[in-house]
Amino acid sequence: MLTTPRGLMPHIGLFGCRNAGKSSWFNALTGQERAIVSARPGSTTDPVEKAYELLPFGPVLFVDTAGLDDEGELGMLRVQKTRAVLARVDLVVLLVSPGGLRDEDRAVLREARARGVPHLVLVNHCDVERPAPDVLAALQQEAGRCLTVSSRSDDDVAEVRQALLALLQPPAGEPAPVLVGDLLAPQDLVxxxxxxxxxxxxxxxxxxxxxxxxxxxxxxxxxxxxxxxxxxxxxxxxxxxxxxxxxxxxxxxxxxxxxxxxxxxxxxxILMSRFKGDMVQLAQGAGSIRRLLPGDRVLIAEACSHHAQDDDIGRVKIPRLLSRAANGPLEVDVVAGRDFPDDLSGYQLVVQCGGCMVTRQDMLARQRQAARQGVPVTNYGMAISVAQGVIERTLACFPAALEAYRQAGRQH
Incomplete structure (x- = not known):
């Protein structure tokens, strides 16, 4: 766990309204008093993360979040951060009260289902109040499997861990993301x-x-x-x-x-583009590079934070290559870490890094946002290959991506 990058750990997010018990369950599942627990609503402000070895699966990252119903100017900012976490997690744990679902809870379930992310609903505080049979039946019909639990019960904590282990297994028949293994046979030389x-x-x-x-x-x-x-x-x-x-x-x-x-x-x-994202969409975005014109706006998005050195790839080299391809200077913005604009509509292209330090869900969330707003998106490797005139060569191993690039290049 100490050497596994967080970008390779499945992210498990705990969501719910204020005082639903998210922080109590965060502490119970990780076995540490990492999150502040208080009867006062709004104790959790920024998301709290903790890596944990969930055996026999392996390392995971639990993320505690602020309440979905937080109020006030600061509360709205906390809710925005919570929704940003929702966009990048691999598994959603929704904490609800014995009284049933609220509108905020339903919004989380809709988002999880829309993205195909597995979810687990915990009806919490059942050591104090148990849900009425009709409420529980309605909950199960609307939300699927629900566990009636208390974070104070060791048996309930063990049951929730087992439920998480089951949900972390990939669906039968669904291939796991791959970098290069499907291109090779045993004893091949690379x-x-x-x-x-x-x-x-x-x-x-x-x-x-x-x-x-x-x-x-x-x-x-x-x-x-x-x-x-x-x-x-x-x-x-x-x-x-x-x-x-x-x-x-x-x-x-x-x-x-x-x-x-x-x-x-x-x-x-380019290998990372298939492991962490939708390679075909990124190749399609690469096809739009030849349509860039001087003065067009380009967003360079790095998923990690680092000290930029002279000739930095994202801040210097790629803007220089793209400006050369556009036959004139471009207007380039750079964001780093988890910063990513809500509105991409002013950009003609988004160039995303390989995403080695973030999850696949995080990368896909950025790609979905670009697609919704009609903005082409590609990654560093494809952009460099286009600018160097070798993209047909570097995509030849991946026929679907190559065809998407060619089709995008034929448009307009």
Whole structure:
């Protein structure tokens, strides 16, 4: 759990109106007094997060939220933060009173169902008051399975944990997101081209590289990791061509030039687009880059926060490449972390990072928002490949994404 990035942990959000018992259940499920519990409404202000090893599943992240019915100017801001959490969690736990559902509770259920996110309804405070039979029946008909519980009961806490474990299992027949494993067979050789430059973290590889390497090994394939200046020589020494080459987007142009057309090739960022998001939608967004005009507005969205260095990829390199593609300067805004504008309508393009530090649900929520507002969205790797003129090559492994890119490019 200590080494699992939060972006790879399923996020379990606790929602409900004020004093529904969210913080009590947050503490009970994590076994720690992390959240403030008070009879006074509105004790929870900002979301509170806690990583927890939910055995036998593994690491998860519990998120406690402010009440859905919070009031006043500050209360409305808290509700906005709660709804932002709702957009990115993988599992919804809804706390309701024995009196039944309120309108705010129903809105949470509608959102969860619309996004296909599993939910669990806990009728809380049942050590003090139990729901009337007709109320419970109506609840179950409207909300599905409901557990009548108290956070003070060890048996109830154990029952809720078991219910969460069952909901965390992927539906039968639904494939898990994959980076590269479906492109490989056992004993295949993969070349990973990894630059070590000023932006590389000291003493380690970046997360997409680590994740790709692990998935190659899980597939019983072999990986050869090289720096870009050694790539051509190492490739020439091979007795047989590799099954796949994966490179950092920042060196994609020379790597493409040095790789035979018969060898499949893509980038780490493009692999992340299928693991963390809707790859086809992102490829479609990439097709709109050639329609950018000088003065158009572009939003660069980074999902993590870091100190920007000279020639930063999001703040310098990608804006420079896109301006070159547009034949003139663009108006570029940059947001980082969980900051993301509610209104995207003023932008001609959103360019999202690979999303290695956030959940798949978080990335998909951003893509859905862009789609609702009619704004093309792509990711760093695809944008760089378009600007470098190699996108057809780096998407060739993914026919549906390549076709979406081509169709978008033929529009207008």
């Amino acid at each position: 070349l990973l081209v990894v630059p070590i430059d000023i932006s590389a973290p000291k003493g380690r590889l970046i997360l997409p590289q680590v994740m790709t390497l692990r998935e190659v090994l899980d597939r019983d394939a072999c990986a050869l990791v090289v720096k870009e200046q050694d790539y051509a020589a190492r490739l020439a020494r091979l007795d047989a061509p590799p099954a796949l080459v994966v490179c950092d987007s920042q060196v994609v142009q020379p790597v493409v030039q040095q790789t035979p057309d018969t060898v499949p090739l893509t980038t780490f960022s």
